[in-house]
Amino acid sequence: MSLNGINFEWKPKRLDFDTKIKPFESEDTDLNNFLKNDAKNYLKQRLAVTYLIENDVETIAYFCLSNDIVLRLFSDKEGWKKIKKSIPNAKLRSIYPAIKIGRLAVATDYAGNGFGKLILQIVREMYSSETQPSGCRFVTVDAYQNAVHFYQKHKFEFLTSDDENEKTRLMYYDLQAIQ
Numbered sequence: 001m002s003l004n005g006i007n008f009e010w011k012p013k014r015l016d017f018d019t020k021i022k023p024f025e026s027e028d029t030d031l032n033n034f035l036k037n038d039a040k041n042y043l044k045q046r047l048a049v050t051y052l053i054e055n056d057v058e059t060i061a062y063f064c065l066s067n068d069i070v071l072r073l074f075s076d077k078e079g080w081k082k083i084k085k086s087i088p089n090a091k092l093r094s095i096y097p098a099i100k101i102g103r104l105a106v107a108t109d110y111a112g113n114g115f116g117k118l119i120l121q122i123v124r125e126m127y128s129s130e131t132q133p134s135g136c137r138f139v140t141v142d143a144y145q146n147a148v149h150f151y152q153k154h155k156f157e158f159l160t161s162d163d164e165n166e167k168t169r170l171m172y173y174d175l176q177a178i179q
């Protein structure tokens with residue numbers, strides 16, 4: 001597969017205990033260290049599954065997925081109004097199933113070539129209503145402030161404005177939007 005002339009393995013590789021992790025350098029040291037030192041521990045503790053996008057020699061990007069919930073308690077009035085609008089009355093709840101993108105990083109050398117966008121597409125496809133292994137309505141992310149615009153561009157919304165000045169902002173995407 002090729003994106004902007006960059007070749008890579010099309011199918012994201014699910015990290016396993018014996019996976020040899022290829023070098024990875026993004027602009028975020030925490031995200032680099034997580035992949036190197038902690039991703040397998042998260043797998044072992046069943047806290048997150050990591051997926052790798054690679055070429056022959058290096059890791060181009062990675063992301064982690066964990067089960068999550070969208071909870072009325074975590075939203076403000078405006079945020080919940082938007083959620084309610086998209087759900088039929090008979091199915092209104094104060095809690096909905098979700099999948100969380102725990103971490104998402106593109107290597108500095110490959111940034112701006114569409115890999116972030118591709119990962120969001122991959123997650124949407126993994127949880128499309130034809131293939132999802134359990135009910136899942138939303139994709140959530142605790143977005144770094146510098147990535148908020150990236151997620152907004154891809155139709156993620158805020159659940160609350162209470163976290164406006166926090167290091168990360170809770171955002172969600174409604175998977176029903178792709179029906």
Ligand SMILES: CC(C)(COP(=O)(O)OP(=O)(O)OC[C@H]1O[C@@H](n2cnc3c(N)ncnc32)[C@H](O)[C@@H]1OP(=O)(O)O)[C@@H](O)C(=O)NCCC(=O)NCCS
Nearest residue numbers: 104105106111112113114115116117143144146147149150
């Ligand atoms: C944020 C990040 C994931 C984006 O990935 P990327 O591969 O560089 O982004 P893409 O090339 O797929 O960009 C897709 C679109 O989003 C836009 N975009 C990318 N980063 C953006 C940003 N920070 N703000 C606004 N728009 C952004 C691009 O212009 C592009 O728009 P287009 O489709 O109209 O051309 C990547 O820059 C990264 O890993 N950053 C460091 C780690 C990080 O902040 N991760 C997020 C953790 S929550």
